Amino acid sequence: MSITIHDKVHDVDREYIPGMGRNPGEERQVSHLYVEITLPDPDDVRLTIDTYLPMCQRGWNRSNGASFSIFRGHVAARGVCKICQRRAEAGLPGVESKPGSHKTKWL
Numbered sequence: 216m217s218i219t220i221h222d223k224v225h226d227v228d229r230e231y232i233p234g235m236g237r238n239p240g241e242e243r244q245v246s247h248l249y250v251e252i253t254l255p256d257p258d259d260v261r262l263t264i265d266t267y268l269p270m271c272q273r274g275w276n277r278s279n280g281a282s283f284s285i286f287r288g289h290v291a292a293r294g295v296c297k298i299c300q301r302r303a304e305a306g307l308p309g310v311e312s313k314p315g316s317h318k319t320k321w322l
């Protein structure tokens with residue numbers, strides 16, 4: 216299941232995947248939004264790979280901000296993260312991982 220959010224700045228609708236964290240207890244928190252992006256394949260520059268970026272730094276929920284593990288398409292008990300939602304409405308891109316930016320929260 217994807218979520219459509221209207222980008223108020225560029226006046227377009229975009230699709231986002233809600234991601235419920237796989238860490239224990241995250242089903243009781245918020246789901247962050249993830250946007251699909253296409254990157255050059257690091258193993259073969261002629262190819263591309265499709266991947267996802269979260270719309271806020273908290274979406275990097277593993278290894279203290281270096282990676283994420285989510286149930287795609289699932290919205291957790293507290294709904295969708297307000298920061299992710301605001302960034303999507305403002306037409307901002309997904310955020311790159313920043314290892315060490317915050318501790319993984321084991322609930």
Ligand SMILES: [Zn+2]
Pocket residue numbers: 246247248270271272273274296297298299300
């Ligand atoms: Zn978020």
